Amino acid sequence: MPSFRSAARAGIVAVLVLGLVPAAAHASSSSAKTAALQVALKALHYYSGTIDGIRGPETIRGTKRFQHAHHLTADGIAGSQTRKALGVRGRPSLGSRSVRVGERGWDVAAIQFLLKKHGFSPGTIDGGFGPNTDAAARRFQGVHGLTVDGIVGPATLGALQHGSSGGGGGSSGGGGPISFYRPVNAPITSPFGMRWGRMHTGVDFGAPYGTRIGAAGRGTVVFAGWNSGGYGYLVIIQHRLDYQTWYAHMSRIATSVGRSVVGGTTIGYVGATGHATGPHLHFEVRHHGVPIDPVPYLLPTTAPRRLAPTLADEPDGCAPLSGPESDPRTARLVSCK
Structure with a gap:
């Protein structure tokens, strides 16, 4: 179906009904x-x-x-x-x-x-x-x-x-009203849900330091900067139907606020900034501002690579304007070289 293939290339697949998320094989x-x-x-x-x-x-x-x-x-x-x-x-x-x-x-x-x-x-x-x-x-x-x-x-x-609540890095067919490409070609090493007595609001992809991160689908970058609340270098992309995707702990950012992206557009590189014990990508899907399990919405593959101009030549090319910023929407950058 041509319309399906066209939407898939954009990184978001439309479906005809708002069905329930796929069943998960865990208790x-x-x-x-x-x-x-x-x-x-x-x-x-x-x-x-x-x-x-x-x-x-x-x-x-x-x-x-x-x-x-x-x-x-x-x-x-x-x-x-x-x-x-x-x-x-x-x-x-x-x-x-x-x-x-x-x-x-x-x-x-x-x-x-x-x-x-x-x-x-x-x-x-x-x-x-x-x-x-x-x-x-x-x-x-x-x-x-x-x-x-x-x-x-x-x-x-x-x-x-x-409904899936995370668990493993197995591929899914995507679910809900939209679907997203995987931002990196790596397994999920930590699922969405309760972890160590606290809520883990996304999934972690166990990718090596410096791995290229691609946008999960078509949208507009609404935040690209430093978050001192634990996310480190963070990019947020606004998608249709009030979905957002969040990409945290980057070593460096390769996009800017207001930039339009499609599935696979390079937005940054894997790191361990913020509250991270080692290199990985923390990836969130939010709907109406609420974190939801990304797994039912993920396609089995990453998108074709689409390069975007990098904003820094080294991991620390972007720096926060001043002091700690707990709200990623208010953080600002001094400059991006």
């Missing part, structure tokens, strides 16, 4: 159930760790302590008897009802965890569906083309459970 629901268990155990003072959805030693130990105290088989597995003993904190099961503001329970805690895992933080994960959870659910629904009512019913829960 989002299992992680959510573990998170719900952690919330229940924490409320009852049997667990003091992070609500991370990981069935690690502390979660197992807390479960066994609870089971022992309630004269159950202390196997560390939250089966039906353990869930029953948890009382109101152990029910209802995820997916057994539609939930909304005012609801409490096991399923609410699991939904809160899934929302946070997708980058839509509900604030505290505590099993209570309050205003923050409602706002997070509405943002998620809006981004995924669902009815924006704050009610987590089958459609919203399906998108939360089966």
Whole structure:
């Protein structure tokens, strides 16, 4: 189909419907159930760790302590008897009802965890569906083309459970209303989602220092400069439908604000500036300003190479105007040689 090929060359592929993102081959629901268990155990003072959805030693130990105290088989597995003993904190099961503001329970805690895992933080994960959870659910629904009512019913829960949340560098076919080329030819070494108890708002590509970075698709550069909030040398490209792509930790920048780019246009080079332990590209996709998992939107390949004039002959050719800048939209450059 000619129109499809034309859009693909531009780096963004139009589709006819706003469908749900492709299903992922990893256990989002299992992680959510573990998170719900952690919330229940924490409320009852049997667990003091992070609500991370990981069935690690502390979660197992807390479960066994609870089971022992309630004269159950202390196997560390939250089966039906353990869930029953948890009382109101152990029910209802995820997916057994539609939930909304005012609801409490096991399923609410699991939904809160899934929302946070997708980058839509509900604030505290505590099993209570309050205003923050409602706002997070509405943002998620809006981004995924669902009815924006704050009610987590089958459609919203399906998108939360089966939408990709990162994990590995396997190729995807692209999804959602647009698709993006991969900015570098390298594997994903760190996915979108919870990492070390914090939200990782993008994916990391494990590319060597100095690797050329190509724009993921057609758009306009709206930021190119230094960010002291952790991103280091950062480029932000505005795409259609209010999507943005962010490219962080660059060693040097090869574009400027206002420049039009297409898929594959050179915008910079991989580095380790900002909060980075080694060379890699931190890549984000944002929709309406909210970070979302890039993986469902990524095509399997990089775009054909399109060169842009470089702005610096050495890694430190661009420097921040003055002092720390936490907001990348307000950072400015002294000069680019």
